[in-house]
Amino acid sequence: xxxxxFTLFPQWFEWFRSQxxxxxxxxxxxxxxxxxxRTATPLKWGQVDDTPFGGGAGMVLRVDTMEAxxxxxxxxxxxxxxxxxxxxxLTPAGRLLDDALASELAAEEEITLLCGRYEGFDExxxxxxxxxxxxxxxxxxxxxxxxxxxxxxxxxxxxPGVLGDDESAVEESFSxxxxxxxxYPHYTRPAEWRGWAVPDVLLSxxxxxxxxxxxxxxxxxxxxxxx
Ligand code: 6GU
Numbered sequence: 148x149x150x151x152x153f154t155l156f157p158q159w160f161e162w163f164r165s166q167x168x169x170x171x172x173x174x175x176x177x178x179x180x181x182x183x184x185r186t187a188t189p190l191k192w193g194q195v196d197d198t199p200f201g202g203g204a205g206m207v208l209r210v211d212t213m214e215a216x217x218x219x220x221x222x223x224x225x226x227x228x229x230x231x232x233x234x235x236x237l238t239p240a241g242r243l244l245d246d247a248l249a250s251e252l253a254a255e256e257e258i259t260l261l262c263g264r265y266e267g268f269d270e271x272x273x274x275x276x277x278x279x280x281x282x283x284x285x286x287x288x289x290x291x292x293x294x295x296x297x298x299x300x301x302x303x304x305x306x307p308g309v310l311g312d313d314e315s316a317v318e319e320s321f322s323x324x325x326x327x328x329x330x331y332p333h334y335t336r337p338a339e340w341r342g343w344a345v346p347d348v349l350l351s352x353x354x355x356x357x358x359x360x361x362x363x364x365x366x367x368x369x370x371x372x373x374x
Contacts, residue, residue, distance in 0.1 A: 148255065148306060149178045152295050153216055154262040155195065157181035159292050163299065168310060172303045179299060184216035196264070205266030213261070213272050225276040233258045234278050236268055237291030237298070241280030246321040248281070249301040260298065262291030328369035331361040 152160060160181035163169060169179065185193040189211070196206040217225040217234075228234060233255050242248065252258060261268070261277065273280060283294045303309055305316050316322075320330040334345040348360045 148172075148253065148302065149257045150180070150260065150299060150302075151220065151258070152179070152181045152260045152262065152299075153184045153213075153220075154181055154290075154292055154295070155183065155185055155264055156262075156290070156292055157183045160296070163296050168304055169299075172306060172309045175306070175308050177303065177306060177309075179303075182216065182220060184212060187216040187219040188212040189215055199266060203266075206264075207266050208263055208268045208272065210269040210271040210276075213268070213276060217259075217276060228259075229276060229278045232278075234261065234276060235259065235298070236261045236263065236273055236277045236280050237282070237294040238263060238267060238273070238280045239282050239285070239287045241282035243285075244281055244283050244298060244301065246301075246327075249298075250305060252298065253302040253305040260291075260295045262295050264290040325362075325365050326369075328365040329373075331364035331368070 154160070158181075160179065164173065164179055173179065185195050188195050190209075194209075195212045196208050199205070199207050214225055217228060221228050221232075225234070233252065235252075235258060237260060261272070281294070281298060283297045288294060310316050318324040318330075321327055325331075334349055338345045338350060346360070348356050351357070
């Protein structure tokens with residue numbers, strides 16, 4: 148997976164890249180690169196945004212500077228780019244990120260993430276340069292950077308070898324293996340603490356019964372969400 152992020156704050160991604168599981172992904176040959184779209188702007192003083200036509204609060208990312216940034220990186224018209232590469236705008240009103248979308252994106256060879264700031268993107272960016280609009284929830288962040296990291300995190304951890312134990316990304320909350328249900332409860336030593344005992348079945352060494360108990364717990368949690 149080669150992931151490019153376009154942002155006004157590329158330094159935020161230095162922290163992300165330094166995390167253990169991301170380091171694992173990079174060591175396996177995956178890439179996460181952040182590009183400052185301010186460096187490509189043809190406008191004076193690094194301008195990338197402007198006031199909205201029709202008036203109103205905030206600033207809007209300009210279509211011409213976005214085109215310049217994408218052209219500089221990919222050497223082609225961004226209208227053509229999106230036909231062979233997922234170009235994803237992070238926007239609060241986009242398609243809600245879930246486990247299925249994370250798996251879909253993790254299967255891509257190359258993706259581009261565009262982080263908006265301020266009031267967001269000029270609509271022509273979304274219409275002509277972007278293949279997907281993704282949101283991480285129905286609330287508004289100050290910018291798309293944290294959302295981009297959430298998207299990257301959920302994709303990268305699905306790549307083989309990125310987590311210590313590949314099984315841990317298979318049978319987990321909302322996965323196909325658990326039919327989209329939340330994960331079952333986990334316990335570890337001590338087997339009893341202050342009178343709080345671990346369910347007997349988990350200590351039984353009986354794998355089929357453990358499995359059966361876990362599926363049942365997972366289904367229960369799907370019916371009755373945690374408080
Ligand atoms: Cl993707 N961007 C912003 N700015 N806010 C959000 C979001 C994205 N998803 C939820 N809130």
